[in-house]
Amino acid sequence: MKSFPVRTHQDVRNALLGRREIALLDVREEDPHAQCHPLFAANLPLSKLELDAWTKLPRRSVPIVLLDNGEGFAQRAATKLDALGYTDIALLEGGLAGWIDAGGEVFRDVNVPSKAFGEFVEAERHTPSLTAEAVNALLSGGEDVVVLDARRFDEYQTMNIPGSISVPGAELALRARALAPNPATRVIVNCAGRTRSIIGTQSLVNAG
Missing domain, CATH: 3.40.250.10 (Rhodanese-like domain)
Incomplete structure (x- = not known):
């Protein structure tokens, strides 16, 4: 199985605060995503990845960071995105638990930034x-x-x-x-x- 680079909570946070391009993707299904996720994590479930990736991520070179909550979905999603031609794919270190352990805030519900x-x-x-x-x-x-x-x-x-x-x-x-x-x-x-x-x-x- 191909290995992918890992990005830390601090690295992802710095990219978000610095307004640098990053697609932080929670590849769990919508319900667990809605229960707990980083503020700017978009939900793109593994089950819909091949259907929606090219629409939601039209440029293959976009920096992508994938997260799950220990289910192994992020690794599988990375493999699928790699097969679809995406070139800048990484996994979030420790997934959701790693984000929380590093002091990252999490939110409940969907589309939280736009609702706020x-x-x-x-x-x-x-x-x-x-x-x-x-x-x-x-x-x-x-x-x-x-x-x-x-x-x-x-x-x-x-x-x-x-x-x-x-x-x-x-x-x-x-x-x-x-x-x-x-x-x-x-x-x-x-x-x-x-x-x-x-x-x-x-x-x-x-x-x-």
């Missing part, structure tokens, strides 16, 4: 919001409302608010005026949780 950013935006900009009950009342009452779902289209297809329109977040500012041409129409942005709703709503507010 969303909460920061709402607190700073006082982004307007409505409760689910209020939105339901507006829709039930036939008010002049348009609901724009800012999630990916595949998420929208899985479940959505009846009558809502799929408008992935990056398209909101482009399409909102066409979907709500009357300035009096109340535009409501939703997602599955909060973050994309906050960022989508604030983007429309900023766009006028």
Whole structure:
């Protein structure tokens, strides 16, 4: 079995703080990743590696650091990435336990950096919001409302608010005026949780 270099907690931390390019990848499944992981570790499960690697890591020379929690997934992922043509692959020394033992912080949930950013935006900009009950009342009452779902289209297809329109977040500012041409129409942005709703709503507010 091919061996790969090892990078320490301090080396990875310095790269992150120095804003140097690094893809810190947790190759466990989403649930264990969500329970405990370094802040900027992206989840790319070993089971989906060959399906998603070229989309999520389009440049083969990107510096990659892989971590697991002692299951051996990181070594297997490194072997697969090597076979796919990636040229800068390393393992995190000690995996998740090594990160913790070295004093590294860990976080719970998924997409933690973007969620923290969303909460920061709402607190700073006082982004307007409505409760689910209020939105339901507006829709039930036939008010002049348009609901724009800012999630990916595949998420929208899985479940959505009846009558809502799929408008992935990056398209909101482009399409909102066409979907709500009357300035009096109340535009409501939703997602599955909060973050994309906050960022989508604030983007429309900023766009006028």
